[in-house]
Amino acid sequence: MCFLVVTVLVVVASLGGSYAQRGAVNGQLVWFCGGVLINDRYVLTAAHCFKSALVTLESVRLGEHTLQQNPDCEKRLCAPTPQDIAVERIISHPDYRKPCSECNDIALLRLAHPAILNPLHVVPICVPVNPQKDLGFSEAQYQGKTAWAAGWGSVSRDSATFVRLNTLQQVQLPIQNLDFCETLRKDYPDNRMVICAGGEGKDTCRGDSGGPLTLTNSDVSRHYVVGITSLGPRECGSSNTQGLYSSVSFYAQWILSNLQP
Numbered sequence: 001m002c003f004l005v006v007t008v009l010v011v012v013a014s015l016g017g018s019y020a021q022r023g024a025v026n027g028q029l030v031w032f033c034g035g036v037l038i039n040d041r042y043v044l045t046a047a048h049c050f051k052s053a054l055v056t057l058e059s060v061r062l063g064e065h066t067l068q069q070n071p072d073c074e075k076r077l078c079a080p081t082p083q084d085i086a087v088e089r090i091i092s093h094p095d096y097r098k099p100c101s102e103c104n105d106i107a108l109l110r111l112a113h114p115a116i117l118n119p120l121h122v123v124p125i126c127v128p129v130n131p132q133k134d135l136g137f138s139e140a141q142y143q144g145k146t147a148w149a150a151g152w153g154s155v156s157r158d159s160a161t162f163v164r165l166n167t168l169q170q171v172q173l174p175i176q177n178l179d180f181c182e183t184l185r186k187d188y189p190d191n192r193m194v195i196c197a198g199g200e201g202k203d204t205c206r207g208d209s210g211g212p213l214t215l216t217n218s219d220v221s222r223h224y225v226v227g228i229t230s231l232g233p234r235e236c237g238s239s240n241t242q243g244l245y246s247s248v249s250f251y252a253q254w255i256l257s258n259l260q261p
Contacts (some may be wrong), residue, residue: 002027003083007009007254011113013199023100024061027186029032031067031152032049032055032116032153032163032207032209033046033049033166033207033209033210033211034055034150034153034207034209034210034211034212035060035109035210035212036100036125036163036207036211036212036213036225037062037122037124037125037230037257038122038124038127038225038255039259040111040114040115040117040124041110041111041114041115041259041260042108042109042110042111042259043109043111044106044107044108044127044186044212044225044228044248044255045106045107045108045109045210045211045228045230046105046106046107046209046210046228046230046246047092047093047096047104047105047106047107048096048102048105048108048209048230048238049107049209049210049211050090050107051096053095056081057087057090057109058086058087059084059085059086060084060085060087060089060109060111061082061083061084061085062082062083062085062122063080063081063082063083063113063118063121063122064080064167065079065166065168066165066167066168067072067152067167068095068166068244069166070082074249078205079121080118080121080171081118083115083122084115085111085113085115086111086112087109087110087111087112087113087254088092088110088111088112089109089221090106090107090108090109090111090188091108091109091258092106092107093105093106093107093251093254097205099187099189100187100188100189100207101187102230102231102244103187103188103189103193104141104193104246104247105228105230105231105246105255106223106228106246106255107210108255108258108259108261111257114153115125125212125214125223125225126222126224127224127225127248127249127252127255128224128226128249128252129249129256130249131226131249131254132169132222133219134217134222134224135215135224135226136217136219138215139192139226139247139249139250142175142195142215142226143175143176143177144174144175144258145174145175145215146172146173146174146175147172147173147174147197147213147214147215147226148170148171148172148213148215148225149170149171149173149197149208149211149212149213149214149229150170150171150186150208150211150214151168151169151204151207151208151211151229152164152165152166152168152169152207152208153169153204153205153206153207153208153211154205154206154207154208154236155169155205156205156236157205157235157237157238159199162206162207164207171202171203171204171214172202173197173198173200173202173203174197174198174199174200174245175195175197176196176197176198176199176242177196178191178194178196180196180242181194181196181198181242181243181244182232184242184243185234185244185245190250191234192247192250193246193247193250194227194230194244194245194246195213195226195227195244195245195246195247196242196243196245197213197227197241197242197245198232198237198241198243198246199239199240199241200239201235201237201238201239202237203232203233203236203237203238203241203242203243204232204236204243205232205236205237206236208229209229209230210227210228210229211227211228211229212225212227212229213225213227213228213229213245214226223250226245226247226248226249227245227246227248228245228246228248229243229244229245230243230244230246231244233245
């Protein structure tokens with residue numbers, strides 16, 4: 001079962017191949033990519049998060065909101081302590097980077113043990129196997145809808161500067177006709193592989209990779225992950241620029257075929 005709440009998570013990795021304290025330049029533990037929980041054992045994310053040999057995946061964190069605050073509290077109310085869960089297996093799409101450098105940019109993470117679900121903080125999001133049935137409109141009708149993206153990525157437009165806020169950020173993005181993303185998507189052999197979103201001075205950015213792009217079926221109060229943050233322009237959030245998101249419905253059968261109890 002999936003719910004209204006979206007569990008966005010951070011992927012914790014080490015750089016340089018060694019497990020070191022935060023603050024080190026090499027071997028540093030970093031909040032590396034985003035992802036989204038689709039059941040108690042699997043996370044959906046982007047394959048490009050794991051293509052570098054210098055990155056060693058350590059764990060995923062569930063139920064996080066403010067990175068430097070544990071637990072997350074507001075006034076006298078506190079959320080449960082975030083869950084850090086090791087990853088048992090990375091399942092990248094077998095055709096990732098084929099036939100283009102960012103084609104099939106999608107991956108599953110199988111957790112070492114089931115996540116502890118909480119109806120307010122840690123719940124799986126819905127996967128649109130049949131968008132017409134699940135959302136009330138087909139994927140071809142995504143254009144013009146307003147989606148939500150979320151993550152802890154950079155809030156700086158400057159590609160040379162990485163400015164991360166400690167608190168989970170979210171942004172509304174209009175889903176565009178793929179012609180708006182012609183520069184980024186021209187090498188993709190099938191237009192259904194990606195969703196084009198953004199273009200109003202709002203965008204995802206470095207560090208948001210793997211995070212969810214979501215739409216809501218308000219009739220049944222459910223969020224669906226329709227895209228996974230994949231590729232964007234060099235300057236995040238510039239006017240008339242858009243990002244590409246791997247289309248979850250296009251890969252739904254691959255996702256389902258790789259889920260095990």
